[in-house]
Amino acid sequence: MEVFLQVLVNGLMLGGLFAIIGIGLTLIFGIVKVINFAHGEFLMVGMYAAFLLTTALDVHPYTTAIAVIPLLFVFGMLTQRFLIQPLMNARDDHIQIFVTVGLSTALINLALLVFGAEFATTPPSGLRTALEIGPVRVLVGQLVVFGAATLLVVGLTLYLNNTQFGRAIRAVAQNRAAARLMGINVNWVYIVTFGLGAACVGLAASLIAPLYPTSQTIGTYFVLIAFVVVVLGGMGSITGAFLGAMVIGLIDSFSAYYIGSDLREVAVFTVFLLILILRPQGLFGGRQTLSHVS
Amino acid sequence: MMLEVRHVDAGYGATTILNDVSLTVDEGEVVTIVGANGAGKTTTLRTISSLIKPTSGSVLFDGEDISRKGADEIVEMGITMIPEGRQLFPDMTVRENLMMGAFKKSARAHQADTLEEVLDLFPRVHERLDQNANSLSGGEQQMVAIARGLMARPRLLMFDEPSLGLAPIIVTQVFEVIDKIVATGATVLIVEQNVFHTLKAADRGYVLENGAIVMADKADALLDNEHVRKAYLGI
Ligand SMILES: Nc1ncnc2c1ncn2[C@@H]1O[C@H](COP(=O)(O)OP(=O)(O)OP(=O)(O)O)[C@@H](O)[C@H]1O
Numbered sequence: 091m092e093v094f095l096q097v098l099v100n101g102l103m104l105g106g107l108f109a110i111i112g113i114g115l116t117l118i119f120g121i122v123k124v125i126n127f128a129h130g131e132f133l134m135v136g137m138y139a140a141f142l143l144t145t146a147l148d149v150h151p152y153t154t155a156i157a158v159i160p161l162l163f164v165f166g167m168l169t170q171r172f173l174i175q176p177l178m179n180a181r182d183d184h185i186q187i188f189v190t191v192g193l194s195t196a197l198i199n200l201a202l203l204v205f206g207a208e209f210a211t212t213p214p215s216g217l218r219t220a221l222e223i224g225p226v227r228v229l230v231g232q233l234v235v236f237g238a239a240t241l242l243v244v245g246l247t248l249y250l251n252n253t254q255f256g257r258a259i260r261a262v263a264q265n266r267a268a269a270r271l272m273g274i275n276v277n278w279v280y281i282v283t284f285g286l287g288a289a290c291v292g293l294a295a296s297l298i299a300p301l302y303p304t305s306q307t308i309g310t311y312f313v314l315i316a317f318v319v320v321v322l323g324g325m326g327s328i329t330g331a332f333l334g335a336m337v338i339g340l341i342d343s344f345s346a347y348y349i350g351s352d353l354r355e356v357a358v359f360t361v362f363l364l365i366l367i368l369r370p371q372g373l374f375g376g377r378q379t380l381s382h383v384s
Numbered sequence: 385m386m387l388e389v390r391h392v393d394a395g396y397g398a399t400t401i402l403n404d405v406s407l408t409v410d411e412g413e414v415v416t417i418v419g420a421n422g423a424g425k426t427t428t429l430r431t432i433s434s435l436i437k438p439t440s441g442s443v444l445f446d447g448e449d450i451s452r453k454g455a456d457e458i459v460e461m462g463i464t465m466i467p468e469g470r471q472l473f474p475d476m477t478v479r480e481n482l483m484m485g486a487f488k489k490s491a492r493a494h495q496a497d498t499l500e501e502v503l504d505l506f507p508r509v510h511e512r513l514d515q516n517a518n519s520l521s522g523g524e525q526q527m528v529a530i531a532r533g534l535m536a537r538p539r540l541l542m543f544d545e546p547s548l549g550l551a552p553i554i555v556t557q558v559f560e561v562i563d564k565i566v567a568t569g570a571t572v573l574i575v576e577q578n579v580f581h582t583l584k585a586a587d588r589g590y591v592l593e594n595g596a597i598v599m600a601d602k603a604d605a606l607l608d609n610e611h612v613r614k615a616y617l618g619i
Pocket residue numbers: 396399401419420421422423424425426427428468
């Protein structure tokens with residue numbers, strides 16, 4: 091029973107990690123309708139930034155969020171404005187895919203050039219210390235990630251439902267032409283949304299940096315799971331992405347313990363494919379996409 | 385002159401639809417554009433809204449050339465279009481749809497007052513405020529679309545086929561609402577398949593054929609015109 095609880099908690103913590111990375115991706119997909127293949131590299135950029143700031147300024151890694159979030163926000167806005175927007179009216183939507191894939195490759199190579207092949211290890215600052223809560227142990231840093239992911243879901247949902255600009259974002263997702271007739275600057279909404287999605291991953295970067303060593307491939311590793319999470323969540327649903335992340339985290343954790351840790355990815359993707367075949371709209375899809383946050 | 389469309393050519397991509405279209409709407413006037421399917425009526429309204437840009441000619445509002453401005457700026461300046469086919473935000477409540485109507489800065493401040501005024505015109509909409517827009521009937525959706533347009537407190541209101549696809553009894557209700565709006569002294573440019581009713585309500589009209597204005601006159605004169613009667617009134 092104690093082992094079961096521990097595996098359960100491990101799964102949820104892992105879910106929190108996948109969620110905090112996936113939320114930005116699902117936001118961008120749900121509103122701008124662009125699949126950001128460079129999302130993982132946004133995370134990488136943020137983690138390197140967190141690493142540099144932490145070591146250079148000798149501050150707690152979390153403090154770097156003050157700089158990393160705005161940095162990624164601007165980075166996301168620039169990506170939308172100068173890479174995606176010029177192609178938005180292109181006859182072929184696939185061009186946008188190539189652009190984000192290209193951006194991803196460029197960022198990976200840039201990081202290799204700047205940081206070399208070695209891992210950049212952000213000081214853990216006590217965040218890898220285990221907390222004993224009853225029979226289970228969790229890392230302080232993991233708990234924070236989980237809490238932050240939860241708050242991010244709640245905060246974004248409140249923002250999208252209760253502010254004028256948040257509603258405008260949803261309006262653009264639901265009917266772009268009508269949104270323009272309301273006087274909404276659709277291109278600006280896309281720019282801000284892309285920025286917000288990138289800012290989410292900026293927050294993730296500052297929280298994850300002390301837990302995982304940063305490398306050029308860190309984004310590739312995490313983003314594959316983030317895509318699974320987004321699809322499971324019903325493509326563009328924030329709550330769905332969060333729940334999808336929990337499902338994947340639990341499958342990962344349980345299969346690692348009960349089947350064998352080298353088979354966990356097999357388990358995750360087998361379940362993913364099964365769900366895709368049986369419920370192509372995603373586990374939580376169909377209702378709560380970003381066009382309809384509730 | 386409030387609105388002046390001057391020798392406009394416009395279309396989609398390489399296809400030119402409008403050829404040398406000119407029209408005017410003065411403050412307080414109700415003007416209609418009559419034309420067959422595909423004549424270019426919607427395209428004309430879209431050009432005024434700056435959803436498409438003229439390839440030549442210009443659109444003036446209060447004497448200022450607005451043809452290069454963004455669609456959002458046009459709305460901000462006071463031109464609102466109630467589009468063909470309602471175009472609501474389906475997964476938003478009626479209330480949220482109306483709030484989006486008042487998105488532009490100058491309308492946002494008066495949002496609560498405007499909502500009250502607008503809801504007075506639409507008792508049925510009032511009852512449905514917290515329902516999702518996609519759960520409404522076609523007629524109710526059209527009422528919401530009109531109410532949403534009014535939320536912007538436009539100086540020039542453009543209707544594109546407000547009665548399209550509605551049952552006769554609902555059509556009557558839509559016209560009653562439009563008549564009420566006209567009675568407030570609003571400036572209106574309306575495109576409507578129900579030519580007879582619209583010409584009755586309008587001060588002036590234009591006849592658009594194959595993307596060109598072929599006739600422009602007082603509404604009563606158009607009602608009496610042989611060509612209009614044959615081609616558009618079926619008399
Ligand atoms: N988005 C578009 N892309 C290309 N061509 C278009 C587009 N919209 C309309 N057209 C073409 O432009 C012409 C004029 O269309 P428009 O919608 O302005 O006509 P309309 O007078 O409003 O007709 P209706 O009474 O059917 O609404 C038509 O031939 C139509 O096929």
